[in-house]
Amino acid sequence: MDKVKLNTSLVCKITRKRKIKDKNKIFHNGWTEKYAFIKRNNKPICLICNIELAHNKTCNVKRHYETIHKKFSEEYLLSLNYRKNKIELLKTKNKNQQLNISSYSQESINTTEANVLSVLDPSNSKIQRLVSQISISRHTIERRISDISIDVEQQLLNDLKNCEAFSLAVDESTDIEDKPQMAVFVRYVTSGVIVKEELLDFVKLKDTTRGVDIKEALNNALLKANVTINKLVSVATDGASAMARKYLGLIGLIKSDP
Ligand SMILES: [Zn+2]
Known part of the structure; x- marks a missing residue:
């Protein structure tokens, strides 16, 4: 008997928990008035x-409003009429922005289609049909960009493998988080005697940016691209001591390479 009672209370507890969990997944209309949030695609x-929050959770919505928009909450106090007007104004502005975005997207799709057709054969109905059938969804475009990027990289690696000599331009700088990074540009002549200049790599440096750190990062970049340093004929730098010093700078270290 006790066992049955225990089980029933456990089921009740789980159901209650589930109800609370489900409630957390729903957008609450009251958030618009209270925290200036609206629902779009159930987010x-x-x-x-x-900004779009990942979950329909009161604590997240409340935290965002109270920490990021403290000034707004102080300026437009709850239940006052001018706050209601301001929220209505923001809602209209948001709606108009969405309308503009969707009309712009459709317009740019139409322009792209027209451009592609004008390059190909505008009078060919088969091409016209094929062009209109090409999917230009976010994921398709993403996949195509990634395919093109792989192809461009492969071409560069092949060119470097077959070239007689190459030169480099390297420069290091820090990003917004103050982390040092280095850009490596390469210039070479292809087998078809065309001079090309490409970004070879963008490498993260260690916390220190001594000549030896830069040299190590450059070695790794060249190794990754399968390029041997004996084809290197010149290096361009900004002349900073970590780059240009005779023995401990990048140039000195490259020269002393066996
Ligand atoms: Zn916000």
């Missing part, structure tokens, strides 16, 4: 900064 969108 909460902030009317003030347009």
